[in-house]
Amino acid sequence: MAEVGFTCLGSRVKTHAAFPTLLFRLRITSQADVHAILLRCQIRVEPHLRRYSPDEAELLGDLFGDPARWGDTLKPLQFAEVAVAVPGFSGATEIDVPVPCGYDLEVAAGKYFAALDDGEIPLLMLFSGTVFARAANGFAVAQVPWHCEARHRLPVALWRELMDRYFPGSGWLRLRRDTLRDLHRFKSARALATWDDAMEALLKEAQG
Known part of the structure; x- marks a missing residue:
């Protein structure tokens, strides 16, 4: 069976979705007539393929440590x-690959995205799965080779547009229940109106 090829043509925000979702436009080619492909796509960030401002480097310390060590720590x-x-096609086809996204700052990719101010995010898309192709005696079945991949540079502005649709001007942190209760007591004892006020008061006390 002829080998399939993959190219990422671009990305955009999926509108009117219940959950933050990016759509990656994928072009797939094959010299054989394809009946269907059950495709799996793993997407990795390749942080070593871009430069970082001093402010970004400071925020990325949680992930990669001191910039002096980034030659060893800047891993995918x-x-x-x-x-x-x-669905089936002859020669080539284009599809949208929906990727649900979160804003969890405890997840490494979430921390990474949130630390960036502008530019692009280097992504590597790795493909696997099963190809069902038409053949003279019916159809043939083959696996998508493990070396099939595509690269894409996701604009940071697009990521921020997506997050602002669902979390306008804000983010969130997950706290242990006992920590949240202590924070609630702190907020109530000082008659603070919002959680932002409580966090700002804590930061001022810590800095003082």
Whole structure:
């Protein structure tokens, strides 16, 4: 069976979705007539393929440590793993690959994205799955070779547009229940109106 090829043509925000979702436009080619592909796509961030401002480097310290050590610590990060069914085609086709996204700052990729001010995020898309192709005696079945991949540079502005649709001007942190209760007591004792006020008061006390 002829080998399939993959190219990422671009990305955009999925509108009217219940959950933050990016759509990656994928072009798939094959010299054989394809009946269907059960496709799996693993997406990794390749942080060593871009430069960082001093402010970004400071925020990335949690992930990669001191910039002096980044030659050893700037390793790929897992972003997403999704599955999609590709309908039949001859020669080439284009599909959208939906990737649900979160804003969890405890997840490495979430920390990484939140630390960036502008530029692009280097992504590597790795493909696997099963190809069902038409043949003279019916159809043939083959696996998508492990070396099939595509690269894409996701604009940081697009990521921020996506997050602002669902978390406008804000983010969130997950806290242990006992920590949250202590923070609630702190907020109530000082008659603070919002959680932002409580966090700002704590930061001022810590800095003082």
